[in-house]
């Protein structure tokens with residue numbers, strides 16, 4: 001008898017951005033010029049003190065195990081940072097270091113979910129939420145975000161989930177939001193806090209884009225009264241300090257929950273490399289000005305890309321509010337051409353031209369409610385963004401090439417037109 005993978009392993013879905021990244025890299029290796037707008041990575045160098053701090057930590061032989069929740073310097077610096085920047089009442093004991101933000105989705109689910117628990121997930125959503133919920137045998141409950149509501153979380157949807165679900169246990173909240181760029185307002189956060197306060201309901205507040213807010217400043221749910229007690233917030237160095245490959249982030253939670261998450265680190269990772277934590281500590285202490293300058297460059301890119309996309313017939317994106325993604329509605333184009341939105345993305349990468357392509361993602365890679373949209377990140381120099389913008393109308397006009405590509409990939413033919421109301 002051959003060895004059998006578990007039901008979970010067989011059903012595991014992954015982040016499509018990495019799959020499209022693989023296609024883009026192999027096309028590039030074969031000589032194609034590809035503008036890569038598929039992955040949410042920064043094109044900038046890690047900030048200066050992070051790099052210097054990492055080198056100094058290596059020279060200082062900080063190359064051994066360290067406490068599972070993190071080294072004291074890092075936990076103190078992270079607590080001071082969220083107090084100073086987001087008004088979150090955290091001390092060092094409220095912080096747990098980890099390799100990025102993503103791992104805390106799993107630890108949050110392990111901390112709060114038993115099999116059958118209901119978890120509210122706004123759709124479209126960051127793709128790894130669902131596998132992490134399912135890993136616990138819990139039950140994602142999807143609620144759509146709407147472009148007409150600026151992709152803000154619907155308060156009435158949360159109320160309904162809490163009132164009607166048979167076992168409501170948790171909510172995944174992501175503001176600023178990937179992929180849509182939506183932001184929950186201070187009023188939204190206050191209302192969400194009022195709804196969950198004192199109930200046995202935990203919130204995962206995913207905040208990787210906390211420095212990419214283009215109007216006003218970032219607000220965290222954890223600054224609302226009582227919310228530190230029943231939320232886990234996740235922050236990362238991947239975006240703000242261009243440190244995605246270092247793998248560093250941290251969670252903020254009540255002391256008891258932070259202790260529990262520390263045990264999860266102990267039983268999986270042992271600890272987060274001290275070299276990396278020291279690099280991050282240096283970034284938190286010294287690199288705010290460099291970070292903010294880089295963030296302004298991102299904002300300019302998002303504006304450039306949004307304005308350019310909105311000039312293309314059938315594309316409509318909201319004015320940029322946050323993140324380095326643009327999420328245009330392309331349903332009219334898909335309906336006219338008879339292609340799904342992810343099919344459109346792949347056609348522009350693979351099929352529209354022999355020598356040039358754009359890598360992006362269909363909104364359905366982030367859940368059914370994303371169908372009819374594209375997600376483009378701004379992770380390329382401005383000149384390359386302009387080349388991509390010039391190429392899209394050319395790609396859309398090549399109906400014969402699209403038909404030939406769809407003949408090869410019929411799974412991307414649009415069977416039912418998308419709603420355009």
Ligand SMILES: Cc1ncc(COP(=O)(O)O)c(C=O)c1O
Pocket residue numbers: 040099100101102103126174178206208235236237238244248249
């Ligand atoms: C919403 C969201 N959560 C989590 C992550 C994971 O970030 P990290 O690289 O820190 O693990 C990302 C990265 O793109 C993200 O967009």
